[in-house]
Amino acid sequence: MRSAALSAACAAALTLVLAGCGTGGYTSGGSQGAGKQLFTKACGGCHTLTDAGTAGTIGPNLDDAFAQARAVGMTSETFTQVVHDQIWYPITTTSTGAPGMPKIDTTLPLCADAKPGSFCVEDQGAASDDIAAYVGAVAGTGKSAEKPTSGKAIFQTVGCAGCHTLADAGTTGTVGPNLDDAKPSKERVIDRVTNGKGAMPSFSSSLDPQQIQAVADYVSSAAGR
Ligand code: HEC
Ligand code: HEC
Numbered sequence: 001m002r003s004a005a006l007s008a009a010c011a012a013a014l015t016l017v018l019a020g021c022g023t024g025g026y027t028s029g030g031s032q033g034a035g036k037q038l039f040t041k042a043c044g045g046c047h048t049l050t051d052a053g054t055a056g057t058i059g060p061n062l063d064d065a066f067a068q069a070r071a072v073g074m075t076s077e078t079f080t081q082v083v084h085d086q087i088w089y090p091i092t093t094t095s096t097g098a099p100g101m102p103k104i105d106t107t108l109p110l111c112a113d114a115k116p117g118s119f120c121v122e123d124q125g126a127a128s129d130d131i132a133a134y135v136g137a138v139a140g141t142g143k144s145a146e147k148p149t150s151g152k153a154i155f156q157t158v159g160c161a162g163c164h165t166l167a168d169a170g171t172t173g174t175v176g177p178n179l180d181d182a183k184p185s186k187e188r189v190i191d192r193v194t195n196g197k198g199a200m201p202s203f204s205s206s207l208d209p210q211q212i213q214a215v216a217d218y219v220s221s222a223a224g225r
Contacts, residue, residue, distance in 0.1 A: 065139070070140045083132040149211065154211050155218060158207065164176045186220040
């Protein structure tokens, strides 16, 4: 449900960007350094983001939320727009009735209104630009995290999980074939991951050859177990 929400948001953001629509305040000049500090204070309590060292679990893990979209070719610019829109126009009540994300006056309270000594910002526009530039650049890149080398970790983190069911990895995606049923050979996994096919993207630019070998070894031996 969360990745569906993200895809919808991405599609909306893409449309905005492609249409050159400036009303959302498309951001390109935010400062990532300032954004990191602000993110840690304003967002990290609810969101996990490896680069910022935050581990909140009330909202979605932002590395997971963006890794899959990044793997299929979405750019940092698009994510920056998505994050910016999410800060300004959060869905405050979700379809499940669970509390969504608070409004900007709660996440980035203005100093003019805040209690003395509590976290606040002078300018919500600048603060949201900075945070969006920062999160857009780092979320889902795995830049600060160790690059996964075990086949299972690769499978679970680079996007395969969102599309494929594989019991050993604990994944339940249904966009692509159930790999426990397909029981692909190692050669077949290497071919699909390298070249993609149909709705499956190629991973040849996001995974190095050792990682492709590792994930192929893993899938061909774990599938159907
Ligand atoms: C009180 C907790 C809370 C705070 C603080 C918070 N968020 Fe969220 N955030 C959430 C929840 C809950 C959701 C999921 C809402 C939904 O499902 O629509 C969410 C969703 C998101 C999403 C969409 C992720 C996806 O998978 O679609 C982004 C991006 C995001 N938040 C960024 C931020 C940023 C940036 C900040 C800081 C300015 C922030 N959040 C502060 C709780 C929070
Ligand atoms: C965006 C969704 C998506 C992602 C991400 C994805 N796949 Fe796929 N995958 C598919 C679809 C759809 C097919 C069926 C393609 C076809 O044959 O037309 C497929 C086919 C395959 C097959 C062939 C299965 C068979 O029928 O023998 C393998 C193996 C596979 N994927 C492994 C992976 C691995 C490993 C990853 C991660 C590195 C991955 N996929 C990421 C959607 C995805």
